[in-house]
Amino acid sequence: MPLPTVAIIGRPNVGKSTLFNRLVGKRLALVDDMPGVTRDRREGEAQLLGCAFRVIDTAGFEDEDPASLPGRMRVQTESAVREADVALFLVDARAGVTPLDEEIARWLRSAGTPVVLAANKAEGRAGEAGVIEAMALGLGEPVPISAEHGEGVGDLSEALQPWIDLPEEEAEDEDEDSPDAPLKLAIVGRPNAGKSTLINKLLGENRLLTGPEAGITRDSIAVPWEWQAADGTARAVRLIDTAGMRKKAKVQDKLEKLSVADALRAVDFAEVVVLLLDATKGLEVQDLKIADRVLQEGRALILALNKWDVAEDASRLFNGVKAALDEGLAQVKGVPLLTVSAATGKGLDTLMQVAFETRDAWSRRITTGQLNRWFERAIEANPPPAPGGKRIKPRYVTQNKTRPPSFVLFGTRVDMLPVSYQRYLINSLRREFDFGAVPVRLTMRAPRNPFDRDREQRG
Template identity: 55%
Template sequence: MSFTIAIIGRPNVGKSTLFNRLVGQKLALVDDEPGVTRDRREGEARLGDLAFTVIDTAGLDEGRKGSLTARMQEQTEAAIGLADALMFVIDARAGLTPTDRAFADFARRANKPVVLIANKAEGKHGELGAMESYALGLGDPVEVSAEHGEGMGELYDALRKLMPEPADEEVTDEDIDAEEGGLQRPIRVAIVGRPNAGKSTLINHLLGEERLLTSPEAGTTRDSISVEVKWKEREFRIFDTAGLRRRSRIEEKLEKLSVADALRAVRFAEVVVLMLDAQNRFEEQDLRIADLIEREGRAIVIAVNKWDLVEAKPGQITALRRDADHWLPQVAGAPIVAVSGLMGEGIDRLMAAIVEAYAIWNKRVPTAALNRWFEQAVDANPPPAVSGRRLKLNYITQTKARPPSFVLFCSRADAVPQSYLRYLVNSMREVFGLPGTPIRITLREKANPFAHKRKRLS
């Protein structure tokens, strides 16, 4: 089990900047506005030869019971409970505040080793604030600048004293067999959709705990938070993302950062679950998000959430399937699952659909079978003549999976109509069992063996 350290402190002291510095990536959103971080975010940190898990938390702040602020603090308290040690961060430029003193007592009561970090300690004002921090009674402060990477050597020394010596791991026969057998790594899944579609509620039900903040207020989730989920012996890394609104409605800088983080989660995912609101499904923004997923080449599963609020009528799932194929022809046949994240309905069907979509996304078609189908498809519906000249389609081959991608060799590649390519894609979906997944066909002109002779004659 990895040594775990939680970064705590009042809002806007630089906790997320320090988190990003330790994990070596800009995973957590950073902005001058206080309270950007709401959920707790975990990452694998390295500092010199030290490797540990670090948890970024919401700023410690007081809020009335049941409020969003209070629930943010509950997430922070949960992170403290999971941690082996704490990094208590203060803003050295601002100096000590009454809130720092109150939460220093809170950190002390946690009965965990605490490293006091005076962040933003560069310059004369930073030095004075760091000196003030001795009054907290948490030991010598480690003066750092998380933004500029200063003081990391001193932080290494402080953490080295807390962390156990790494044990020599004995490699067993079971480890070797597992490595040779090729262990399945987690499937990366991004949950996306419009604000307040119920993405975080669904993930919390999968985890069986209130891991992610939920609220009736749209826009509660800001960072793309990843969590590990195990379902029927299969592991998943699921990314909860901020709600995606139309670009014209995004005004605040912070929301722009959240949306960029969500889009990055889509690009790094393997399967993307597009979550629709059952009472307002297939709105324009839903269609735009689906189009984005298809352009990025990710496997797609459509989840219609809040199904418990829909009046039960016969034939509703069939109608959903028909609507999905009508509005989203670019991913025709994509699995569509009715779920209720709040009640836990349809979760098993959703997870099964994710596994199936992932398998289709990885599918390879044998070249012989592919060209038998190709010959039959072209004979049944030959390509149209362009400018009085017949198009010649020679053969097709699959170049890669993830998503299934093919190269079609032909004459006059620029003249092949898009409508004919759509015909080939739809036929391929039906014959080879590729529903819903994006399919790429690249046209390539076959080299003309007589081209050089023509040049000589001219």
């Protein structure tokens, strides 16, 4: 049974994201003193009084032209409230009731969604007058709370209980290695590459805020979804939209720094990362830096050229980007490069198919027997060098983890193997076991020489 949903609504800067973080028990939403930080609606799971529910943090409700950015944000907020089981209307007790609060209250009364009114920042005497004033909104007695300090959350839980009172079911441990587990797919890239548009196209709805303005997305937003594969099976996906990542030197604004840090955390959370490129701008140095960061974190990487429907001289562009990738990402050859159009949907099914195949490779485990048969052939075909006349004796190799595939090579003096020979072994591993372009890690483990240790002690 789906969890009941609580949508937090209110004008900008009343503390909605702070309350959201308090309810979910994690610092998921970006918080800043500047109004209007939240733009897309963010979801999380909360537990109060033994009840589990889904909570939605919405953008600040503003009275603006529907075509403007604040106007489009308001449309997202209204949609979240209509879908919710209960709306949690937050006002600022210290600022008192404003005309915009009164407008929101009028809209809520006509929306048909049950409403719980809460007066935030009510700690101390400074908020007492605002709590009393909020009663005039006609939405019942306000619950005084302090989202920042956690005061009044128990009273808020009791006020919400009629709409969230479903027994919390025991959560089963999700086996992340299972091919049936949801694919955690993050979409990253420079600002205005079309990340939110692509996710909206996959979902078939305007779930994320989009527009011509660069940098609309600030929080990393995770959205559950099911992809219908060509064979008719439904595959669970967790789509993660992220803020655009510009060159570090250009990121001066505090809020943009928070957004970029949030996007990098989303990469750590993901299994497969799609780096979305703007086909009208080609490949830039910043794209290679983002790709390198993804690979350093051990995530599986796919590159997608977006806006392919309006790209000029497509064949030359594709070959140029591919050549630049081979040169710029020397540590991993053959990263999948796909062409898509978030506007028309072209290539998106192929993108999802490749994403699942890439995760399969990223999660692959090889038996020790298979590994050592490969290992014997690789050593025989290309014996290790003897730097300084010291013979290196590789003994055996084993896989110590997956996601990404990681291996340990044991033997005498294997820690002296040149980087070029290590790269030979990794590339041979890729070919033999069809790892494709996912990161493969190889660690050398050589036993310490007791005679060397004795000499060190005598010295």
